[in-house]
Amino acid sequence: EVQLVESGGGLVQRGGSLRLSCATSGFTFSSYWMSWVRQAPGKGLEWVANIKQDGGEKSYVDSVKGRFTISRDNAKNSLYLQMNSLRAEDAAVYFCARDLGGSSAFDCWGQGTLVTVSS
Amino acid sequence: QSVLTQPPSVSEAPRQRVTISCSGSSSNIGNSAVNWYQQLPGRAPKLLIYYDDLLPSGVSDRFSGSKSGTSASLAISGLQSEDEADYYCAAWDVRLNAVVFGGGTKLTVL
Numbered sequence: 672e673v674q675l676v677e678s679g680g681g682l683v684q685r686g687g688s689l690r691l692s693c694a695t696s697g698f699t700f701s702s703y704w705m706s707w708v709r710q711a712p713g714k715g716l717e718w719v720a721n722i723k724q725d726g727g728e729k730s731y732v733d734s735v736k737g738r739f740t741i742s743r744d745n746a747k748n749s750l751y752l753q754m755n756s757l758r759a760e761d762a763a764v765y766f767c768a769r770d771l772g773g774s775s776a777f778d779c780w781g782q783g784t785l786v787t788v789s790s
Numbered sequence: 791q792s793v794l795t796q797p798p799s800v801s802e803a804p805r806q807r808v809t810i811s812c813s814g815s816s817s818n819i820g821n822s823a824v825n826w827y828q829q830l831p832g833r834a835p836k837l838l839i840y841y842d843d844l845l846p847s848g849v850s851d852r853f854s855g856s857k858s859g860t861s862a863s864l865a866i867s868g869l870q871s872e873d874e875a876d877y878y879c880a881a882w883d884v885r886l887n888a889v890v891f892g893g894g895t896k897l898t899v900l
Contacts, residue, residue, distance in 0.1 A: 706889070708835075715792065716827070716835060716878050718889035732888050766834055775880040775889040776825045778846060780834040 673697040673779045675767050680784030687757050687788075693750040693767030693781055701725075701745040704770035706777060707752045709763035709786075717763075720752065721770060728773075734760070754786070762788045793818060794879055794892035801898040807867040810895045812879035814860050818890055822882040824862040826855055829876045829894075838877070839864060866897070874899050 679691040691707070706721040720731045720741040729741050740753040750767050764785050768777035795813040802808040812824065826839040837846050839855035842862065854865045862881075866873055879892040 715876075715894040716829075716880075716891045718880070718891060721889070730887055733886070771840060774823055774825075774882045776823065776837065776840040777827075777835070777880075778837045778840070780836070782834055 673769070675769065675779055675781035677765060677767050677781040677784035680765065680786045682787045682789060683757055685757060685759060685788055685790050688753070688755045689757065689786060691752040691754065691765055691767075691784060691786075693752075695748045695750070695767075695769075698769070698779075700743075700748040704773040705741075705743060705750045706768045706770050707741060707750075708766045708768055708777065708780075709761075710766070710783075711760075711763040714763075718775070719765070721773065722750070723773065757786075757788050759788050759790065762786055792893040793883060793886070793890035794881065796877075796879060796892035796895045798893070799896045799898065801900055802869055803900045804869050804871065806869050807865060808869060808897065809866075810864045810877050810879075810897070812862045812864070812892050814862075814881060814890075816860060817885035818860075818881040818883040819857065819862055820860040821884050824855065824857050825880050826853075826862075826864045827878045827880065829878065831875075835878065869899050871899050873897060 707719040738756045764783040766783045769779040823841040827835040829835040842857045843855045
């Protein structure tokens with residue numbers, strides 16, 4: 672069974688940092704693009720970043736460029752999101768998702784981890 | 791303001807058919823595959839349609855997708871109460887070099 676389990680969310684002060692993790696199992700992690708998608712309370716979905724199978728290609732939404740870094744460890748079947756200089760507008764549930772082809776076809780999702788940013 | 795435009799809400803009676811539109815541009819829908827997601831309250835999104843019109847394994851064939859030019863549509867036939875959810879379209883935008891989502895459509899089954 673394919674599983675994605677996020678962790679690392681929590682309460683952080685504005686300007687602070689947080690590192691999210693996504694532990695995966697049940698599939699060959701190194702064969703898939705992976706993405707982070709977030710959802711602010713009561714709002715829609717927003718893609719944050721993606722990373723190629725070997726980590727050699729990464730893309731980010733403009734609003735997080737220079738502040739967030741996506742990475743992966745294929746030996747540990749894990750995906751990460753380092754979030755620095757956090758802003759109030761970064762508060763959201765963060766989902767990790769498996770991407771079928773490096774586009775926007777996310778066929779498996781984790782349950783999400785909540786990030787709260789306080790002033 | 792989302793890059794892809796969806797109606798905020800649609801409603802229809804049980805057993806009827808409803809369509810949800812998703813309008814974009816030549817840099818996203820006109821250039822990339824469209825994918826659709828269903829999100830039930832408090833749950834993670836679920837892939838409903840991928841690559842414009844393909845059905846993932848396990849998804850009911852009451853759901854179907856189509857695309858023409860810079861617009862796409864999701865159709866749901868034989869509406870059931872459990873179809874009440876938020877629906878999102880998404881595509882890769884070659885100009886932004888990013889995935890873009892629609893703002894979401896809340897489906898109410900009357």
